[in-house]
Amino acid sequence: MAAQRRNLMQSHQSWTDDLPLCQMCGVGSAPNCVYGPDGKGTQSHPNEDGHLRFRGEDGCFLYGVFNGYDGSRVASYVSQFLTAELLLGQLNSTHTDDDVRRLLTQVCVCRSVAYCVLRKTLNEKYGTGYQQLSPHSQKVQERLKELEQEVSGGATAVVALILNSRLYIANVGSNRALLCKSSSDGQNQVQQIGRPHNTENEDELQRLAALGVDPARVKQAGQIAGQPSTRTIGDYRVKLNYTDIDLLSGAKSQPIIAEPEIHRNQLDGVTGFLLLMSEGLISALESARGPEQANQEMVAMVAAELAQQSDLEAAAQAVVERVKRVHHDAHASGRQRAARCARHEDMTLLVRTLDYPPSDGLLTPTQGGRIYPVSVPYSNSQSTSKTSVTLSLVMPSQGSLTNGTNTASTVEEGTPTPGQSPTATLQSTNTQTQSSSSSSGDGSLFRQRGSQAAQPDETGRVPPYVDFSQFYRLWGSDHADTQSTLGPQ
Structure with a gap:
């Protein structure tokens, strides 16, 4: 197995190219957008989100949504390494919950450490500005700058692993996982699995306080070094230089960590779907509608699209487009929430069905297909x-x-x-x-x-x-x- 991983890493192709994609899920995405004075949106940077959706052996499935920042390299790197470390024969039905939790934690932490160690090595050997290089080493200097760019940035991740009807959700950062269970009477029970690791999470603030960081200042700032997440993968600038950051300077040890929070659910007899969302998607909906009903509205939109079409990819993309429209309309309305909707980040939604009945939306009207002559919006009423x-x-x-x-x-x-x-x-x-x-x-x-x-x-x-x-x-x-x-x- 080690030789197999080594051969994949030495090749130029992606380590996950030969793994089969899961056909029971669909992914929708949209790039970031900043609205101008004329109401038109422009993209401020390349899309930095990433995702994975693979079917392994022995009843194993792996899904993930990654929210990159300062580039997409960390998100891409982690998604490939995560897959290589989990789906090349490492997991099977004999593994216990503790085995799975330990493996998920090791993968997330080790990948983050590898990025930071590589950057530290470059700094120690060549200096932060590469002043030690002579003029005739311009090619080497350019290559080193490329390497520095490769290890820059960070990512947050929400990963779902299904192993023989056991669902494990590993979260690092502010992405979100929702589990929707449909009952026989047509109701959808919505469960948010885990909480975001950000400056509003009281447990995270207590963790930082135990390290010597002032939680009140962190909560008031709302961000740490430009990011709201208190757990990330990569991001060497914060993890290696936290003593130089005012908010974190009093920490006794590294305050921004990559250790995931892992939750387990049993899927036996569950009918419904699983949603993995990047922070940009859920933030766009919350900015436009408020956070109180965001989970319910998201599930309602997904269920509405699944009822209309059998193509999961199209259904997921349609939901992302609906969130874009809701966000844009809130900005254009000029009302109270317009100021919060001046921009949105990259948005990614992964929908994985769980014994969910397929839509017959492909049928024509004469064959009994569904007809939607009017658009009936979901309700965001809190009454x-x-x-x-x-x-x-x-x-x-x-x-x-x-x-x-x-x-x-x-x-x-x-x-x-x-x-x-x-x-x-x-x-x-x-x-x-x-x-x-x-x-x-x-x-x-x-x-x-x-x-x-x-x-x-x-x-x-x-x-x-x-x-x-x-x-x-x-x-x-x-x-x-x-x-x-x-x-x-």
Whole structure:
């Protein structure tokens, strides 16, 4: 096995090129964006996020989302080494929880140390500015600068390892993992696995305080050397020179560490999906909507897309695009949160289904496929009161209707008579606890459709799927003093 890893490292190809990709997940991404005065967005730096999604042997699957900064090299380096250290025969069903935890910790810590040691070696041998090199060694100097750039920067990581129905989440930094469990009554239980390692995490502040760092100053600053994360991989400038950083100068030992926090869950009998998100994605949604319901909204959007299409890659990308649109709209609104949405960082979302029923969205209407004539947004309401929404729908047969929001829903339907439009009243209640929350965000409004398409009337027209007559009447009553008339005459 050691020889195999050595041969891979000596070759020019990626160490993970020959590993099979997992077909039960999809990844969506978007680059960073800064909005100008005209509202148009521009990319301020190359995309620094990374991810991995591989299927190993003996029931082993490995996924990861990496948020790089000061370049993408650390994120790329760690993702390849992590895969090589875990999926080339090292793990099997006989390994215990302690074995897996120890291996995950060793990989994250060792990769970070390797980066820092390499940079320290360059400094000691050649000096930080390479002044010791003579003028005729320009090529050597250029190569050393390239090496310095290679070991610059850092990354945060959230890694998911599935080994025989055991789920391990290893987190270093401020990325996020959500586990969504779907129940038989259509509700989605949302669980955030672990907490971000940042300047708002009280446990992290206590850890820093034990080392001699003032937690009040760290919390007030909100960042350490330009980054909010208190645990990172790489980042030699902070880890090797922390005594030169004002906030960290009093630390008795290295305060910024790469040790992951590892959580274990059992997946036996679980139906739902797992989400791994980069910090940029969740921060963009929280900036636009607030942090209170961000997890529920994210799950609702994912469930809505999974209900519409069977391509997981397309579903994940569609969710990222929705978050981009929500963030942009919040910026353009000029309202209270507009100032928080002047920019967003790179965004990455990995969706891994867990015995989740595939969508039949590829079917055509005449084959019973789903029809989405209107966009029904998820709700970001934080109220616990019930809300009713009435939609008049023309449908050949009854279907299972849910509101596609981040709330637990019930449906009241009447049985339509021939030629009559059924009316569905969607009642929603919001529930939330500290550890988990409920969501019916499967996005299955108009989820089922009869096998027969609507038949044309005597004029050759097909009846509309949504009847807006009630809206026209209500609008007209509210605007009776106006000269214009809305709706069909």
